[in-house]
Amino acid sequence: ETGVTQTPRHxxxxxxxxxxxxxxxxxxxxxxxxxKQSAKKxxxxxxxxxxxxxTENNSVPSRFSPECPNSSHLFxxxxxxxxxxxxxxxxxxxQDPAISGGVNEQFFGPGTRLTVL
Amino acid sequence: GDSVTQMEGPVTLxxxxxxxxxxxxxxxxxxSLFWYVQYxxxxxxxxxxxxxADDKGSNKGFEATYRKETTSFHLEKxxxxxxxxxxxxxxxxxxxxxxxxxxxxxxxxxxx
Numbered sequence: 001e002t003g004v005t006q007t008p009r010h011x012x013x014x015x016x017x018x019x020x021x022x023x024x025x026x027x028x029x030x031x032x033x034x035x036k037q038s039a040k041k042x043x044x045x046x047x048x049x050x051x052x053x054x055t056e057n058n059s060v061p062s063r064f065s066p067e068c069p070n071s072s073h074l075f076x077x078x079x080x081x082x083x084x085x086x087x088x089x090x091x092x093x094x095q096d097p098a099i100s101g102g103v104n105e106q107f108f109g110p111g112t113r114l115t116v117l
Numbered sequence: 118g119d120s121v122t123q124m125e126g127p128v129t130l131x132x133x134x135x136x137x138x139x140x141x142x143x144x145x146x147x148x149s150l151f152w153y154v155q156y157x158x159x160x161x162x163x164x165x166x167x168x169x170a171d172d173k174g175s176n177k178g179f180e181a182t183y184r185k186e187t188t189s190f191h192l193e194k195x196x197x198x199x200x201x202x203x204x205x206x207x208x209x210x211x212x213x214x215x216x217x218x219x220x221x222x223x224x225x226x227x228x229x
Contacts, residue, residue, distance in 0.1 A: 004160075033216065042221045043206070056216065090160050103149045103168055104210035106217055108160035 002026055004109035006091050012115045013081065021076040021112045023091030030099075032074040033106065034066060035090040043090075049074060050096070081116045088113050119144045123207045123220035130197055130227050138192040138223050140181075140207035148209040150174075150183055150190040151217070155204045164192075164205070197227045 004025045013019050025032065034046040048056035049068040063085075065077040074091055092106040124139040142148065149168045153161040165174030170185035179194045190207060207220040 006160075043219045045216050048216055092161075103166070104215070104217060105149075105151070105163065105166065108153075108162065110160045 004091060004093055004107050006089075006109035006112050008112060009110065010113045010115075012117065013078070014117050015081060015083070017078075017081075019078045021078070021089055021091075021114075023074040023076075023109055025072055025074075025091075025093035025107070025109075027093055027107060028095075029093040029107070030071055030096040031094045031104075032068060032071070033092040033094075034074065034076055035092065036087050037090055037111070038087040047076075078114075081114075083116050086114055086116045119148070119209060119211050119215075119218045121207050121209055121218055121220040123205075123223055125221075125223070126204075127224040127226055130225070132199055132227055132229050133196045134227075136192070136194040136197045136201075136225070138205055138207075138225070140190045140192065140220060142188050142190065142207075142209050144188075144209055144211050146211045148211045150181070151208040151210070152179070152181055152190070152192050153206040153208060153219075155206065155222070157203070161206060197225070199227045199229055201225060202227045 007022045031050045033048050036044045045058050046060045047066045052068050067075040088111045090111045091109040094106045120143045122141050151166045152164040154164045155161045165176040167174040167183035173182045181190050181192045204222045204224045206222045208217045210217050
């Protein structure tokens with residue numbers, strides 16, 4: 001596998017279910033991100049991890065719980081979601097700008113299309 | 118704070134037409150600028166980038182020049198193809214380890 005992979009690609013869940021989204025990057029990067037992309041809305045940054053530490057949480061509801069066990073893996077645990085949480089969830093990774101010459105170039109996975117019934 | 122403004126879509130063009138998608142930015146520092154493309158059903162892919170003023174990024178026939186005096190990074194292509202139909206996002210990265218700031222995206226449809 002190369003680049004950034006996400007599983008599953010599609011997920012349908014009920015409001016009472018618990019599920020997890022997985023992201024893996026094979027690029028040796030130090031930072032990982034979760035974004036939410038809803039129809040007709042701008043891309044929303046949800047969480048940022050640098051060297052496994054969460055450095056940003058953009059006022060995301062607690063029903064979304066991220067986990068970053070190491071620099072290559074990122075999870076998004078989902079619990080009691082609402083229908084308005086249906087969206088494409090994108091994972092991205094980047095190298096520490098201090099290493100990449102100050103350029104925060106992000107590489108994206110294909111996304112997980114989530115539908116909450 | 119930093120922000121990116123890009124033209125509202127959708128943009129519909131005939132094959133071989135000239136494309137311009139406008140992008141302007143506001144930043145406190147000296148940002149790097151990016152164009153990402155999202156094809157239907159896929160994630161975002163980096164299309165091109167420029168890291169300093171007057172740099173020109175280019176890829177797959179697309180070009181954009183970093184204009185500090187007008188704080189712009191307009192995307193251009195001389196002759197679009199049906200396969201260029203996608204959503205295009207302009208983005209900036211300010212100095213340090215701050216996340217990218219994205220524009221709202223511009224949907225391009227190219228018809229044969």
